[in-house]
Amino acid sequence: MNIESMQFASRFNGISGSAIREIFKLLAVPGMISFAGGNPSLSALPDEQCAELARELLLDKGKILLQYGATEGYAPLRESLVPYLKDRFSFDCKADEILPVTGSTQAMDLLCKALIDPGDKVVVENPTFLGNMQAIRLYQAELVPVDSDDDGIKVDELEEVFKKEHPKMLYIIPTFQNPTGRTLSLERRKKIAALASQYGVVVAEDDPYRDLRYTGRELPSIKSFDSEGWVAFMGSFSKVISPGLRVGFLAANPALLRKCVIGKQSSDVHTANLSQAIVDAYLRRNLLMPHVEEICKSYAQQMNTMLGLLAKCGGVARYTKPEGGLFIFAELNEGMNALNLLMKCVDKGVAYVPGTHFYPGGGHENTFRLNFSMCTVEQIEKGMELMNEVFSENL
Amino acid sequence: MNIESMQFASRFNGISGSAIREIFKLLAVPGMISFAGGNPSLSALPDEQCAELARELLLDKGKILLQYGATEGYAPLRESLVPYLKDRFSFDCKADEILPVTGSTQAMDLLCKALIDPGDKVVVENPTFLGNMQAIRLYQAELVPVDSDDDGIKVDELEEVFKKEHPKMLYIIPTFQNPTGRTLSLERRKKIAALASQYGVVVAEDDPYRDLRYTGRELPSIKSFDSEGWVAFMGSFSKVISPGLRVGFLAANPALLRKCVIGKQSSDVHTANLSQAIVDAYLRRNLLMPHVEEICKSYAQQMNTMLGLLAKCGGVARYTKPEGGLFIFAELNEGMNALNLLMKCVDKGVAYVPGTHFYPGGGHENTFRLNFSMCTVEQIEKGMELMNEVFSENL
Numbered sequence: 109m110n111i112e113s114m115q116f117a118s119r120f121n122g123i124s125g126s127a128i129r130e131i132f133k134l135l136a137v138p139g140m141i142s143f144a145g146g147n148p149s150l151s152a153l154p155d156e157q158c159a160e161l162a163r164e165l166l167l168d169k170g171k172i173l174l175q176y177g178a179t180e181g182y183a184p185l186r187e188s189l190v191p192y193l194k195d196r197f198s199f200d201c202k203a204d205e206i207l208p209v210t211g212s213t214q215a216m217d218l219l220c221k222a223l224i225d226p227g228d229k230v231v232v233e234n235p236t237f238l239g240n241m242q243a244i245r246l247y248q249a250e251l252v253p254v255d256s257d258d259d260g261i262k263v264d265e266l267e268e269v270f271k272k273e274h275p276k277m278l279y280i281i282p283t284f285q286n287p288t289g290r291t292l293s294l295e296r297r298k299k300i301a302a303l304a305s306q307y308g309v310v311v312a313e314d315d316p317y318r319d320l321r322y323t324g325r326e327l328p329s330i331k332s333f334d335s336e337g338w339v340a341f342m343g344s345f346s347k348v349i350s351p352g353l354r355v356g357f358l359a360a361n362p363a364l365l366r367k368c369v370i371g372k373q374s375s376d377v378h379t380a381n382l383s384q385a386i387v388d389a390y391l392r393r394n395l396l397m398p399h400v401e402e403i404c405k406s407y408a409q410q411m412n413t414m415l416g417l418l419a420k421c422g423g424v425a426r427y428t429k430p431e432g433g434l435f436i437f438a439e440l441n442e443g444m445n446a447l448n449l450l451m452k453c454v455d456k457g458v459a460y461v462p463g464t465h466f467y468p469g470g471g472h473e474n475t476f477r478l479n480f481s482m483c484t485v486e487q488i489e490k491g492m493e494l495m496n497e498v499f500s501e502n503l
Numbered sequence: 504m505n506i507e508s509m510q511f512a513s514r515f516n517g518i519s520g521s522a523i524r525e526i527f528k529l530l531a532v533p534g535m536i537s538f539a540g541g542n543p544s545l546s547a548l549p550d551e552q553c554a555e556l557a558r559e560l561l562l563d564k565g566k567i568l569l570q571y572g573a574t575e576g577y578a579p580l581r582e583s584l585v586p587y588l589k590d591r592f593s594f595d596c597k598a599d600e601i602l603p604v605t606g607s608t609q610a611m612d613l614l615c616k617a618l619i620d621p622g623d624k625v626v627v628e629n630p631t632f633l634g635n636m637q638a639i640r641l642y643q644a645e646l647v648p649v650d651s652d653d654d655g656i657k658v659d660e661l662e663e664v665f666k667k668e669h670p671k672m673l674y675i676i677p678t679f680q681n682p683t684g685r686t687l688s689l690e691r692r693k694k695i696a697a698l699a700s701q702y703g704v705v706v707a708e709d710d711p712y713r714d715l716r717y718t719g720r721e722l723p724s725i726k727s728f729d730s731e732g733w734v735a736f737m738g739s740f741s742k743v744i745s746p747g748l749r750v751g752f753l754a755a756n757p758a759l760l761r762k763c764v765i766g767k768q769s770s771d772v773h774t775a776n777l778s779q780a781i782v783d784a785y786l787r788r789n790l791l792m793p794h795v796e797e798i799c800k801s802y803a804q805q806m807n808t809m810l811g812l813l814a815k816c817g818g819v820a821r822y823t824k825p826e827g828g829l830f831i832f833a834e835l836n837e838g839m840n841a842l843n844l845l846m847k848c849v850d851k852g853v854a855y856v857p858g859t860h861f862y863p864g865g866g867h868e869n870t871f872r873l874n875f876s877m878c879t880v881e882q883i884e885k886g887m888e889l890m891n892e893v894f895s896e897n898l
Contacts, residue, residue, distance in 0.1 A: 109700060109701065109702065109703035109731070109733075110731070111731050111732040111733065111756055111758070113703055114703070114705065114733075114756075114758065114759065115618075115671070116617055116618060116759075116762050117616065117617060117618055117619055117620050118620050119616070119620075120617070120762055120765070123765060124765075147570060147571050148570070150566045150570065153565065153566055153569040153570060154569070155561055155562070155565025155566055155568075155569055156561075156562065156565070158561050158565060158569060159557070159558045159559075159561035159562045159565060160558065162554070162557035162558060162561055162777070163554045163555065163557060163558035164554075166550055166551075166553050166554035166557055167550070167551065167554045170548065170550025170551070170553060170554060171545045171548055171550055172747075173550075173747050174548040174549070174550055174553060174744075174745035174746075174747040174748065175542060175543070175545065175548060175745070175746060175747050176542050176741075176746040176747065177747055210605055210749075210770075210771040210774075210775070211771050211772055213769065213770070213771055213772050214770060214771045216769075217769055217770050217771075221512065221514070221641070222511055222512060222515070223510075223511060223512055224512055225512050225513050225514075239768070239769065239772075240769075242765075242768065242769050243769035246616070246765075246766065246769050276510070305504060306504065307504065308504035308508055308509070310509065336504070336505070336506050337506040338504075338506065338509075346571075349569075350569035350570070351569070351570060351571040351772075352567075352568050352569040352570050352571065352572055352775065352776040352777065353569065353775055353776075353777065354605075354771060354772070354773070354774070354775045361506055361509075363506070363507075363509065364509065364511075367511050367512075367515055370515070370518060370519075370637075370641075371641065373634070373637065374608065374611075374612055374634065374635075374637050374638035374641050375605075375608070375609060375612050375770060375771075376605040376606050376608055376609045376612075376749060376770075376771065377606055377608050377634075377746075377749070378749070379605075379749070380605070380747065380748055380749045380775045380777075380778050381747040381748075382557070382747065382748065382775075382777065382778065383775050383777065383778070
């Protein structure tokens, strides 16, 4: 039978792969200044430290690390996550309520696997992270967008949606959100935890950027206000140690976590032990926060440079002023089209991601997302100058 | 709302986690001789070699390895898999037709994600590997078992099932099958490739044990007889380098592979780069086959010891005589119950896996699976003596 007749699963209807990843292919031109990615700076990746740690760990406990591990995760890492979660995210949980995963992307996948039947509704911020929108869509859920303002998602609208639409889950990035860079206010964090319990909606709290704070004061996680167990917390070491290691974690109530463990058994059996052990060493030996402080110094300077130049950039009507993270979200004058202008920018040698991709319903063609972590201050100055030229010529 | 009211996805109906993993919890008694697992021997895990490789690779290209990688896999590994597949599995494919994955378990998960809608039928060998039965069930497919004999799955019955049931997929382990240790004959390999094309059924060929051959001659893969692209080939380095690294691969036709790549984007973005680079070094530097030869010497001795003692074991009516791999499958006299006798064996200090777990429809309570890789020859002798005592007392 002709191979063209192969029938794929209906979950792929309308799914075409990440639009961002397609944009990245445009950027392979030497000298391109990319504000498009969301990667850590190369200088932030601790290659020498990881090299020595990997060797030491494999010499010391290689037989354990190279053998099959538990689906539930590398036990020392689960233990060292307990004080980390308490210290950094202000919530108590036991080691066996934490599941190390293959990047927080897997946490989202497992939560969907555990909870979502086709046709279920999942509330997302409008705009939100493209990657997890696709994850949710692959589970054939219906995305229900709720707008956000400078304090994060609008909780009054959220409550209306909870009441009317009976969603299964809220997916939310409370700190230095992707793509907006915005942070959910303290009051709204409390309110969302309360709404989750009140309406029986699982909150998938995705907080990978929190440690990258350059100004302002830290806020406790939504999970810290969760008395009943409706909040599932997803963390990641991709932004603060290394994305290439693929280590994140999920903290959730035991019944939900158990479903995720069963789902993970069939997904990848367990996360690579060596990766887990390296992250464990960062936590256990207090290597993480000094490393994060180093990174933050440089990222803060990069962000401030970009914010300063955005203020003077032709065609830019407004933009967010994040206190941390990796992204700034900007709006061009009404009528300007960031999708069309991207091609002109790429021709000049600078790139960003059009904001429309982050809206579940599309539209918002005058918005765009800027990343500042992957460029030096000099590259940011040069890139913003090129963008200014293109935008100013197309007012 | 009370957390007890949380509704899980219907894919979990009737799924309770791996029965084998529950058995493993019984085995945590010191001194227990376990024929229950499927792990490599600890002495087969190249900890020192991996320690030096990890350090060298991270010092040499740490910035690449610690950064985000492509979902499609670490490019050097994809390239070094091409000659490996040609040499070991007798089929040609291009680097971009290969997807490195987080253990071959992920290959199965992605194939199901790409192909299976609830209610679709998947043919499996009867008995077959428990882990992937669960993976298939989580996609809400209906398992259709087809019996096997000493030459592997019965192809006449298989054709009948293809004709009548219109399955979406056949899941098959052609070499040193889990749990039987049997190897599919050359004629049947050809026939299955032909049937796949004729009836438009995807063959998921799972071949993780092939390099562990202790006697007899190698056979080409089913994929090597696949002219149309209906065979998807899954390989693993878990049995020959390390399961803890979590590296396997999928080779499939471009349209199917593309769906798997999109599915993987949302599952874990990509497989840990360091793990991929270590496996790449084994292939690229010709470290793999000398290492495999070492392992095989020892495993062969362990298998032969076990086979010799099985011949003299009370209550054992028959057993398979594998030419490699990790498992032997045995049958007790009619009326004896391997499930009940397991508890008596565990009390004495030896364990196996009851065969019933490997049959989609259960039953076959007089069968059991033995693993020989994780025990020394002395432990095998001792464990078989204990088993012999229990079985002989319960004839």
